[in-house]
Amino acid sequence: MNDTPTLSRAERNRLQLRADIIQTAFEEFSAKGYHQTAISDIAKRLGIGHGTFYRHFENKRDILEHVINDVSAKIINALSAENAPTAVATLEGYREQTARIAKSLTAIFAENPGVARLILFEATSIDEEMTQRLLNLLDWGGRLTASYMENGVKLGFFRADLDTEATGHAVIGMILMSVVRFLNTPDDREAQKKFGDAIQRLLVDGVARR
Amino acid sequence: MNDTPTLSRAERNRLQLRADIIQTAFEEFSAKGYHQTAISDIAKRLGIGHGTFYRHFENKRDILEHVINDVSAKIINALSAENAPTAVATLEGYREQTARIAKSLTAIFAENPGVARLILFEATSIDEEMTQRLLNLLDWGGRLTASYMENGVKLGFFRADLDTEATGHAVIGMILMSVVRFLNTPDDREAQKKFGDAIQRLLVDGVARR
Amino acid sequence: MNDTPTLSRAERNRLQLRADIIQTAFEEFSAKGYHQTAISDIAKRLGIGHGTFYRHFENKRDILEHVINDVSAKIINALSAENAPTAVATLEGYREQTARIAKSLTAIFAENPGVARLILFEATSIDEEMTQRLLNLLDWGGRLTASYMENGVKLGFFRADLDTEATGHAVIGMILMSVVRFLNTPDDREAQKKFGDAIQRLLVDGVARR
Amino acid sequence: MNDTPTLSRAERNRLQLRADIIQTAFEEFSAKGYHQTAISDIAKRLGIGHGTFYRHFENKRDILEHVINDVSAKIINALSAENAPTAVATLEGYREQTARIAKSLTAIFAENPGVARLILFEATSIDEEMTQRLLNLLDWGGRLTASYMENGVKLGFFRADLDTEATGHAVIGMILMSVVRFLNTPDDREAQKKFGDAIQRLLVDGVARR
DNA sequence: GATGAATGAGGTTTCATTCAT
């Protein structure tokens, strides 16, 4: 009945504070940027002493690591949770799946612009390892998309000579551009829809007159 | 017979040093990142006193501005120099133009990975204004691409209902993904070509089986 | 039984250090001058890291402000504490009062030459605001003296047509000259006494033969 | 017929520039303060290279030395030129002399507030030697005043037991206070006159009712 | 003789991290 029966109150508090620190750090980093955020800023906002921070995280780089992990996990979960590439068998199912994925992404990026800002704008300015993390995430997204397309090819939705890997990554590129483009105008749903439609149309028909 | 007849030797030295500082700053910023680079690092690499730096540039932000301007100008020039959107009238000409542009971009990004690293990875972590500069550049690229497509629609190469603006930006997204993807493997020309071909094919035909 | 019951030990230490910094800054500023004193000089003399300084004061200007406030307060207290202008009713009382005030001033300036050096020699070289602070202090002194004289006029000790305001300020001028004159010979009590007597005599009788 | 017959044109130019530098340095120092004035500020205002400065003066301290000397000389000249202490023999002459001296001082201080600002506000914040220079000047003024009074005693204008030395210095103190008081309101002639009259009256009659 | 480019000592300030309480 109780999933965490062995956690003492102190332990629960501790975990809660840890989560709070990560959340606040995420907000500060994505709002002001990693370099412009001081540990004491985070502590102040939480109403804790900034020494306390170091009881939960090694150093400033460490908290960024956790924040990025958290955010990455959210994205990965959203995209892979119930959306196995092989889970659909009909064209209609494929379309629904695509719509569902697009909705998940929207939920993450549009509803929380900080996620994009942090991942895309900040992560790359820390160090090589962090940059690699982003590149890996992008690569993962590209490969995931590619596997969906692979499925589409197998099922005959897509042309047989489709370079699924490259195209998968290209799709991620278009999605990212959409994310970046509407960072500052998250409420312009119409423009976002137009952009989404254009991508969809490009995928299906290309640009050439037929 | 003399291209720079009015420049004294001192003046030439001055301009040369200025250019050297910008070049070195560019290298340091793109290699280690803006925040990880100290003015004294730049000076040391040039073998000048760090006070000398401040005779040529107001402050650290100022040199970044110049570096970014320099790099932006290179990109803008490469893409707009001889490639007026209306300059082609046949499908063949359009293809050649596309190839030419792709080559220019390759020359800039592939041959000099620092350019991408600086513009894409560093610029966004400085401040709002710098981020906006990048967004503006992306926007400019998207609109330029869109205008090429507009021409294609007019000339009947492309379908009449093409959302040129959104598609133009989407293309920039794919190009950027290509740039980012091959940052660490600039010599894998084959993979790059495959990616380029996939984009080209996607544009022309889409992914759907016909 | 306990004068400071609510002050924790940490708080007391903090206040003590703050006071120590002000004191040391005062000594350095008055000995070497504000511009010739580095924050690190103050920290070094206190045996603290110079970063510690910035935990207690905003910046260099801030500590000067506190030092000047401290010193000003000492002067103002010494002169106004128990010496209300209207407190005396007889000529004898007036003389005693004058002697008491002179003694207070002596205690401050003669026993601690730094006070004069800082207020008179340094304050004016910082900025307009600091200069104004000194001028205000002088003005306050002049008006205080004037109010004593006003009382003397009312009680009939002084001539009815006395320009109390101007004369009050003139008296401050003479006192300051005394302070400045004996800065370097604080032990020559005799000369100081002669100077004080001359002022006193000048006030009472003027210089003219009668 | 020609006082400086041997000066070549170059030599005259040189001397002129020297004088210009001193004048400009004076203006900058008295307006912004010694520490807030850069050598390059002075050079810029004169339209010369700042390296040129060092052909005429050893260093920054040196130019201050010359500026102070210049200003001191002006004051000394104004006060001692035609005003020998023994030059008057009647009370009326003494009064005229006093008025003449007061006028000279007014000409210097009131018409050129920078002189006072530099001598009184800046000189003391440089170093011990410069402070001593001001003290010496004050001392000289006090002794000069004292010698005038000595003469007055001899001639019987002043009471025989007058402490001329102390009183002379006290008078300088009152004059300085007048100078300082009206630095910011140089146009309030009426208040200045009132102050001058009060000093005069204090000297002649003291404050006591008779 | 004039110039101004170059220099680097010197100063201020920030902030990640440590550690005694």
Added chain:
DNA sequence: AATGAATGAAACCTCATTCAT
């Protein structure tokens, strides 16, 4: 376990002075 005072490395920037041209 939490705190926040203390630390000092590290960064930015200024400007008096030198010196090659």
